């Protein structure tokens with residue numbers, strides 16, 4: 001087991017490039033199997049969740065060739081009809097996108113139920129409701145979700161909750177039905193739009209992605225395409241808040257500023273200087289930041305995937321801040337670790353009341369999930385002294401070369417190897433991994 005060792009206290013400074021969006025790449029790679037022609041996908045981030053979805057599509061007979069560090073050629077013409085039950089499938093949430101893709105293409109899907117980050121209950125009732133509305137019979141048996149249809153027909157579907165996953169899954173299946181499907185109360189996230197653009201480049205007819213009503217006219221078949229994935233707004237946001245927490249000066253390239261509006265607005269509100277250009281954003285923090293209130297909401301609201309990172313920054317800001325998590329119920333698990341670093345935070349239900357402290361102090365902490373793990377690294381970068389961050393496999397699910405990119409900004413972070421693989425045993429060999 002590896003862990004990060006971070007010596008905090010250096011303001012981050014410099015320039016970095018953002019990778020492609022993990023949460024766009026997962027459905028796009030799954031949807032690549034919906035044609036028998038070859039699909040080329042560029043700007044795919046090199047993170048473990050992506051390696052897992054690639055392994056899952058390979059396990060059913062898809063031919064995948066990695067032609068460059070971020071480019072894959074995918075050919076789904078030899079898919080074997082049968083259960084998708086690769087080890088990798090069970091590890092990641094995004095594997096449920098194979099249900100929509102396989103159901104749309106073959107009218108039959110049998111996929112292991114996903115796990116994903118442990119951030120609260122993750123029901124899939126809205127996905128199932130959508131598949132059933134399209135005419136599929138859906139059942140859950142032996143840990144698998146099985147969907148079958150003699151024929152899929154367009155339908156009018158109102159989502160009871162705004163769900164990224166359900167919107168994406170229904171969009172995939174509906175693109176290969178007879179007739180028109182209308183999804184109301186659809187998610188508007190940039191990765192929903194990216195998947196729609198990708199499917200349209202394969203010949204699908206999807207309109208309205210990015211609004212809360214999406215219209216999908218089913219087509220007979222989809223064809224090959226070349227497609228480049230949008231930049232990862234959560235990776236970008238994480239570096240923006242790392243700059244803020246360390247009172248640094250960081251320019252983040254290869255981004256779409258529009259996707260970051262809720263983040264730039266909050267950073268400005270608490271006292272950061274933000275400069276935007278066409279595809280970059282510079283975040284400068286020269287003094288102690290001030291407090292604010294934040295509530296996570298579906299896009300274009302403040303993203304739940306940035307809630308731990310902003311809380312770490314507000315933990316160092318003057319005054320009292322209130323952070324309300326309205327999407328996932330267990331997303332404050334990092335707070336106990338942050339309190340061990342000196343934060344003053346009280347969690348009541350889905351709200352964190354944060355009294356800003358002057359400094360965090362380094363200690364040994366454990367990442368409870370992907371985004372919270374990244375947030376704890378930010379806390380360590382801002383803290384006095386040395387911290388060790390354990391269970392970094394969560395962070396590696398979604399951040400490409402996190403320590404390497406942070407080092408280009410001047411951070412003192414190294415990857416070390418645990419002595420006995422246990423997160424409780426903090427005796428580490430001084431063996432530098434990267």
Ligand code: EPZ
Nearest residue numbers: 023094121122123124125126127161163164165305327370
């Ligand atoms: C996606 O998860 C992302 N995952 C999450 O990112 C992200 O936090 C989340 O969207 C919200 O933006 C991927 O894209 C792989 P939802 P997803 O369906 O699709 C409820 C990360 O760190 N709901 O939009 O699973 C659900 O409980 C990850 O990269 C139902 O009730 O999220 C939640 O309260 C973590 N029934 C809300 O909707 C359903 O059928 C939003 O969930 C589906 C969801």
